[in-house]
Amino acid sequence: MxxxxxxxxxxxxxxxxxxxxxxxxxxxxxxxxxxxxxxxxxxxxxxxxxxxxxAVVPPAFLRARVMAALPGVRQLPPLLTGTAGVVPLGGxxxxxxxxxxxxxxxxxxxxxxxxxxxxxxxxxxxxxxxxxxxxxxxxxxxxxxxDPQARFRTAGLGGGGTATLVVSARQGRAALLYDALPALADQRVYQLWYSDDGGMRPAGLLDAGQRTGAVLLSGDSRSAEAVGITAEPHGGSPAPTSAPLALLAV
Known part of the structure; x- marks a missing residue:
């Protein structure tokens, strides 16, 4: 060599x-x-x-993008050494x-x-x-x-719409069914709360823009006395910023 x-x-x-x-x-x-x-x-x-x-097969659109971009790519000029001629690629x-x-x-x-x-x-x-x-x-x-032993509570919300709370004491879980909730202004969202020991702890948010549906509350419901619904700023709050629109006993 x-x-x-x-x-x-x-x-x-x-x-x-x-x-x-x-x-x-x-x-x-x-x-x-x-x-x-x-x-x-x-x-x-x-x-x-x-x-x-x-290992992956390149997506079909990749070749199309490359071919479409070629007409706009400026070709490089020949490589010159001072005033000498072009350096041959076949050297x-x-x-x-x-x-x-x-x-x-x-x-x-x-x-x-x-x-x-x-x-x-x-x-x-x-x-x-x-x-x-x-x-x-x-x-x-x-x-x-x-759950055949689940308890149901239904209430109307201030401003319109209804909500039904379903509580399974055996599972320690709760769910909320809601219907015809009015739209909230300024990107506000509906937030759920467990009311226990004289305070309110977060239990989840309703999907923004969805006026009818069902949601499983986060957290254990065994110690809760009621479930509240409030209107909160976008993303929710660590504590309620207004009075509950509805308060349903557990």
Whole structure:
């Protein structure tokens, strides 16, 4: 292996594509060549990032976007050396560096696709977690409604609409069914509270913009004396900011 040949083997070395003899000879070359040492280090760093990526087929829209963007990409001018002519791409130096450049391009492309795959996987996992939690809430709500010993309390809200409280003492859970609630101004939301020990503790929010539905209250209902409904600023409050629109005994 000549010194010139060794310069072209950085990419193959990182990808473990060399024979045992070539690997041994190239390691000796690395001990003397700072340029190849730096290039190998950069390739190794890129390969390490690929370990986090999952295999994935690029989305169909990716090719369409690339092709659509090509007409607006300005081609680079020829590389000049002083007033000399254009450096030919077919020169010996370019041929010698071509394997390394190809390897680097492959690693860079794989890194981009790997990053896209990681973000896609995270988004899918997030949706799966939200779906599981929604199913769990729905099952808990159904369990409260199906309790043959559950207690029901119905009341009208000041300003309009009705609410029915369902309490399962055996499960220590409560649910609220509501209908025709009036819209609230200034992005305010309906918030639920447990009333116990002379105070009010948060028990959840109703979905903004949903006037009819059912919700499982958060927290244990065993110590509560009543459930209150108030109108609160967007996002809810740690304590009621106004008098309850309805107060239903547990």
């Amino acid at each position: 000549t010194s010139t040949d060794a310069h072209t083997l950085t990419g193959a070395y990182v990808l473990d594509a060399l024979s045992e003899r070539e690997t041994r000879d190239f390691k000796g070359h690395l001990a003397r060549c700072e340029t190849c040492t730096a290039e190998v280090r950069e390739f190794h760093e890129t390969a390490a990032r690929l370990a986090l990526a999952a 010996r130096r370019w041929r010698e560096r071509l394997p390394s450049l190809v390897a680097a391009a492959c690693l860079a492309s794989a890194a981009v696709l790997g990053s896209w795959a990681v973000h896609t996987r995270q988004a899918v996992d997030g949706e799966r977690v939200r779906a599981v939690r929604a199913q769990q809430r729905a099952e808990a709500l159904a369990a409260v409604m199906a």
